[in-house]
Amino acid sequence: MQKHRLLPGVYFEFIHGEPDENDIIRYEDDYGRETAKRVVMVSGGFDPVHVGHLQMFEEAKKLGDKLVVVLNSDKWLIRKKGKNFMNQEERAGIVRGFSCVDDVFILESDRNDVGEAIERIRPNVFANGGDRKAEADIPEAKICKELGVEMVFNVGGGKVQSSSWLLKRHSE
Template identity: 55%
Template structure:
């Protein structure tokens, strides 16, 4: 019997958008099982200041998407110095770790590259039709612009606003 090819993708998906859907579709076509590694609320709080959508809701939405076989929520703790998905990759041991249009081979976290090499996981890049076609931060900034009375807080890394 042929071994099932497991493909993993990762992200915050907060909020989910068309670029994410296209990445899921293309990643699924690379193998038999698609596992989405979903960065939890602690990870998002450290990156952006506050999640736009709670992790349990993001997980339920992603589980409902055709082609997604499993969603694994990361175990990041508040202030976790390890912002990688290495622990999840070690647990899942996918054959392929597919990265979207916002990720480049020379810009990847070294920890993830090293773990993939160690475990024999093939890393693939620019997965999804058309590269980076949308951004969760762009969507949130658009909401903030169109609804100026909405209270905004700053994205810790990029300085873009998020509606709360």
């Protein structure tokens, strides 16, 4: 697996396959559990990025010491929604610009969840926004339980904005 630096704190990488001891993003080696820092992870397409995402990031950061954002790649969005609005580098750059965000990883995976990223990053907390309110709503619940990752729901409060709503208004 290769990690390519785009901007300070913004990385592009292909996250797929089984993690092994040579993986380069083992957060426990940098500032994760071994150094008693609390790593919080959030994930999403963030296409386009809006104020609701910022509110979620700010609230998620309060849950720990470091906030890691896993951003779904363009290919992932096209597979799921049929298109993307902003390219992954733009989305990553904007998200990284928020002072509450410490690192951004662009996820390229054949799966429709971020379980592989959770396995590799090993956060203490997996935070979910206002559109996800229970374990039944997220496919990553199983891997979080296996790894002892705390799941927090409704981070950032209720849905104040939606990328889909913005895109719909844009197309009208």
